[in-house]
Amino acid sequence: MNPKIQDYLHTNREAHLKELTEFLSIPSISALPEHKDDVRRAADWTAQALENIGMENVKVYETNGHPVVYGDWLKAEGKPTVLIYGHYDVQPVDPLHLWDSPPFQAEVRDEKLYARGASDDKGQTFMHLKAIQAVLETTGTLPVNFKFCIEGEEEIGSPNLPLFTEENKDLLAADVLVISDTGMIEKGKPTICYGLRGLCGLQIDVRGAKSDLHSGLYGGGVQNAIHALVDIVNSFHNENAEITVEGFYDKVLPLTDEEKEAYAALNFDEETVKQELSVSDLYGEKGYTYLERTWVRPTLEVNGIYGGFQGEGIKTVLPAEAHAKITCRLVPNQDPEEIVELLQKHIKAHTPPGVEVTTKLFDKGAPFLTPFDHPAIQAAGRAYEKVYEVPTSYTRGGGSIPIVAAFDQILNVPIVLMGFGLPTENFHAPNEHFHLENFDKGMLTLCHYWYELEKSI
């Protein structure tokens, strides 16, 4: 990589920070209707910034909610195309009095930039623009093609982006999708999250007699709705905390040896988790470590249960109804639709006599995985290592990022989550900030990444 690129970033640091400060000054809170115009202003600002760095076909696309900003540069003929996703909307700022400086007046303290959106995600989106500008202005060209898709509804669950993506499949077609909206595992440890769990679930409603009964008069004679529910819920796991729903694990991708090594290399300390959560023991599926259980193994958790009397003391009632809410975290290649069917079949098979059981389905999300050894992932790892000079950590996430799953399904493209945030940077909370060390190193990493990608895919 041309050493002038690094010089360019160094020379223009103050100008970049000034420009980012302007971006951060727009209170583009997508959740609050009174900020609708601000969200629009941030979209326009983003479009202008894309124009400024040399992107073409820049356009603010209308949706049923806040707009999507698009722009591209497609002059690297025969080279891969990178789609960059980010978002220009931010979280609300309440409670305002807990902020040490105004959330929309960015302030640098102790080499950290404080503002709402500094890290999530205006700061990280902005880095992509400036890294590309640095390469383009320094070398007169770019090693790969670029498309930008910057939305304004991520903080409210991206309600319109899946449809936009579906309707603009060709526009967004790419060889790799890069998202910088996650974090590094800890300071100084560059991290690539290459898989996320999906989600499906349902509510179980058990109905026994037509009303609650006197436990003296009827107790022992008729089914207790809570007993029936507990029977069903208990049947989901065996004594090894394995899920006993038939077929549940059938499509689960096994952990590869490389992945096992990568996780072991993280030197993850389970003791710290125990202390953090104040539990005497961690617990879960036999034969797997804590990280494996939370990253690569599916789960079935009861999120809520209720039935009968909940007040102080005792009421000797035999409850007529009982309810449980359960969700499964799914891993590649489990199919949420299929798992829900297996769950329903299991519930039916395990319903004891004397009660009626119905279920209500919850929203579903597919799991996501870009294979660990995918060239786009490995290229990102090498780019990080060039700048941070330590081995890249390869992780998976136990949660879901709905838009990642949607992109995965609609665009069918490898996705690289290159996050530069830190777990301590108060995402969604007062005093959100961004470590400028990662602002500087991150942009350099991105520049390296484009050149690595050119060679790899």
Add this chain to the structure above:
Amino acid sequence: MNPKIQDYLHTNREAHLKELTEFLSIPSISALPEHKDDVRRAADWTAQALENIGMENVKVYETNGHPVVYGDWLKAEGKPTVLIYGHYDVQPVDPLHLWDSPPFQAEVRDEKLYARGASDDKGQTFMHLKAIQAVLETTGTLPVNFKFCIEGEEEIGSPNLPLFTEENKDLLAADVLVISDTGMIEKGKPTICYGLRGLCGLQIDVRGAKSDLHSGLYGGGVQNAIHALVDIVNSFHNENAEITVEGFYDKVLPLTDEEKEAYAALNFDEETVKQELSVSDLYGEKGYTYLERTWVRPTLEVNGIYGGFQGEGIKTVLPAEAHAKITCRLVPNQDPEEIVELLQKHIKAHTPPGVEVTTKLFDKGAPFLTPFDHPAIQAAGRAYEKVYEVPTSYTRGGGSIPIVAAFDQILNVPIVLMGFGLPTENFHAPNEHFHLENFDKGMLTLCHYWYELEKSI
């Protein structure tokens, strides 16, 4: 029995009803402080009524609440002593507008006496007085000795009677305790309830992590408090609905062949219960009928369960705590203290890793049983049959009457529950009434009973 006794009852019927109407006109609602003086008036009225029929040592005993009225007649030397328990207090009358006649102005309609307390329990208590008076005035003596203990707090749970009984053990000592405060199984079927279940229970509180956790980040890694609770609760029963707590059944008295026959003779219709409760199946401990399960077998019921998210839809939380309230209905000779200890031991043995479990104990009550073949029970059965001319039904009750258990434990006396009420008579509800057929036949039955008792015990 001297046929003049029946004539006496017949001749004095109008006078008796007039006198009972006076008793029923006192609004002695023990639950309402504004009726304190009325409750006292009813105590004084009862004391005067005892004097009037020839009882001696009549006294209104003070307690920490409403008073207890005592009186005796102990001139049947060498004969058994009968203690009669009743109560002169009544339930509140709300909602007043649902009464077809004023609750404290007794009115006869269609051979039923309508008033609050007509059946529960002023009417039934009054019958004892008048039956004794009939025998005494007709024959000049009584075949057995009598003691009366009429309280004014039954409708608020008899808070002071156990202490009063404890402190007046000698005063109340008797060979048999007769209570007319229950009902006949149906019209025309005289019924003796010779056993009641006891009660004990506890709340199970499960605590996992220090707070609810994100089910994506932590799911599969740590114990879910609801899962742990469900494990424990599920461990209480096996697939035959038998209770698996070690030692739970050890002291349970088996059903005798005579009892089995007596229950079979009731021709109880399980289909009717299914329809009444709107359930497709009845359910319970294998090998026992519905009546056996609700009358003579102990139970363990979850009365309430709660933990995690209970709102609309889904919250992907891994709950930090979960709670269940359980109670056991106990049968002779189970000891509530011992059963609670067995439950706690069981819970401890079935607590899965990763959670802390604590318990809170609820109030306890012992089961009660006067053996089915006890001469005092069989004598009552014969007395009924002489008047009603059908076989007496022998039943047990699935619920508890706390004061019965207390008498049983403190006085250690056989207890005969000779109820003359009917299940349809609106106890505790608007339009409480009493069938005058049972008022007439009941008094005659009591007179026969005293003579049967004289011969039997």
